[in-house]
Amino acid sequence: MSMNNAIFSLEGKTILVTGASSGIGKATAIECSKMGANVFLSARNKERLEQTLSEMAPGNHCIITADMTNLEDIQKLAEEVSVLDGIALIAGINDKMIIKKIDDEYVSKMLSTNLSGPAMLVKSLLKDKKIAKQASIVFMSSVSAFYPSVSNAMYAASKAAVNQFAKVLALEVLPLKARVNCIQPAFVETEMIHKYSEETLSEIRSNYPLGRFARPEEIAYAVIYYMSDASQMVTGTSLVIDGGYTIH
Amino acid sequence: MTLDEFVKAFAAEFDDTPAEQFTPATKYRELDEWGSLVALSIISMVDDEMDKRVTGADLRNCTTIEDLYHLVESK
Ligand SMILES: NC(=O)c1ccc[n+]([C@@H]2O[C@H](COP(=O)([O-])OP(=O)(O)OC[C@H]3O[C@@H](n4cnc5c(N)ncnc54)[C@H](OP(=O)(O)O)[C@@H]3O)[C@@H](O)[C@H]2O)c1
Numbered sequence A: 001m002s003m004n005n006a007i008f009s010l011e012g013k014t015i016l017v018t019g020a021s022s023g024i025g026k027a028t029a030i031e032c033s034k035m036g037a038n039v040f041l042s043a044r045n046k047e048r049l050e051q052t053l054s055e056m057a058p059g060n061h062c063i064i065t066a067d068m069t070n071l072e073d074i075q076k077l078a079e080e081v082s083v084l085d086g087i088a089l090i091a092g093i094n095d096k097m098i099i100k101k102i103d104d105e106y107v108s109k110m111l112s113t114n115l116s117g118p119a120m121l122v123k124s125l126l127k128d129k130k131i132a133k134q135a136s137i138v139f140m141s142s143v144s145a146f147y148p149s150v151s152n153a154m155y156a157a158s159k160a161a162v163n164q165f166a167k168v169l170a171l172e173v174l175p176l177k178a179r180v181n182c183i184q185p186a187f188v189e190t191e192m193i194h195k196y197s198e199e200t201l202s203e204i205r206s207n208y209p210l211g212r213f214a215r216p217e218e219i220a221y222a223v224i225y226y227m228s229d230a231s232q233m234v235t236g237t238s239l240v241i242d243g244g245y246t247i248h
Numbered sequence B: 001m002t003l004d005e006f007v008k009a010f011a012a013e014f015d016d017t018p019a020e021q022f023t024p025a026t027k028y029r030e031l032d033e034w035g036s037l038v039a040l041s042i043i044s045m046v047d048d049e050m051d052k053r054v055t056g057a058d059l060r061n062c063t064t065i066e067d068l069y070h071l072v073e074s075k
Helices: A023-034 A046-054 A071-080 A104-127 A153-172 A191-195 A198-205 A216-227 B003-012 B036-050 B056-061 B065-073
Strands: A014-018 A038-043 A062-065 A084-089 A131-140 A179-185 A238-241
Touching: A014 A023, A023 A038, A023 A046, A023 A084, A023 A216, A038 A046, A046 A062, A062 A071, A071 A104, A084 A104, A084 A216, A104 A131, A104 A153, A131 A153, A131 A216, A153 A179, A179 A216, A198 B056, A216 A238, B003 B036, B003 B065, B036 B056, B056 B065
Parallel strands: A014 A038, A014 A084, A038 A062, A084 A131, A131 A179, A179 A238
Antiparallel strands: none
16 A cells, blocks of 8 residues: 555545534544545534534534433434444543542533543444444543643543543454544643633643644644544554653 | 631641631741642632632732632622
8 A cells, every 4th residue: 555645534434523512622523524524513512513514624514412411412412423434532521629629510520521421422322333344433531641730630530531441442342343542632722721821821831842732733633643544553542642741 | 708717718728737827817828838739729618618719810919818808708
């Protein structure tokens, strides 16, 4: 096989992107459409999904709203999509709280959005036979999974769990010759980090060896790699995209 | 919440500094235990118990516990 740009093409592939209404998921839906994919866009907010759709390259795209903390929504989403060549599980929340302040509600919201929701979605897609042979599944994890910071415990725990879930899934979808990988960004310029004051952000930014945070597109490019035929031998891996933040 | 209650709640967020050491005039940023972790505890205590939002900058701009109390009350 000769190396050419077409190897990164997503032409003819159908991809589900969760969290497509904002940030990394939005950039992923847009960039995948530019590479030729047909995209199912999902999140809770229909208006914001329509905004994403309006910025996408033409294709056979479709919006399906679903709340990742609601099992019925998840099952309905799995029923409504067609057979998928790619699944990008990007929806997630990051609400910081020091451990001595956490409560049941906080813990279950974090774990259900970031871990059980994506897990149950994959389960439903498998059950409904919506995962194509040689499909690619990508989970949006975080460097927090191995790089702890104060007030981030439940988020870090949810993402570390996602990494291990992905590896077990990689084993269990081998009969389909499907592949499962994770992406672990550090700070990305999205709404998620704008809970911090600009002062705090520039302080953190100055500790990034490459001097800035990632743009959402720069995470989407990695999703494209994992979705494309360029990564056909790659499964059970995780790619850190952090501008050198965790280099030491 | 009264100033006295606020001082007590403030003190309770510290793990190492004895509660008796806290008065309205305590310059909290000079305490050995002061740092980003306690600051997060205070922000969260004010949110939970007073339903008011203080920021890291607010905590840096006040000197005594009483200053902070008045700032929170004014929000
Ligand atoms: N930004 C960062 O610095 C960073 C770093 C590392 C990893 N990540 C990960 O990247 C992913 C995307 O983050 P982002 O930065 O793009 O955040 P964002 O801009 O806040 O977007 C979060 C997305 O998740 C969706 N979402 C949240 N709760 C949901 C729920 N209950 N059901 C369905 N969808 C839900 C939101 O859509 P609706 O509100 O419309 O439902 C939105 O599309 C997350 O998994 C995050 O943990 C982000």
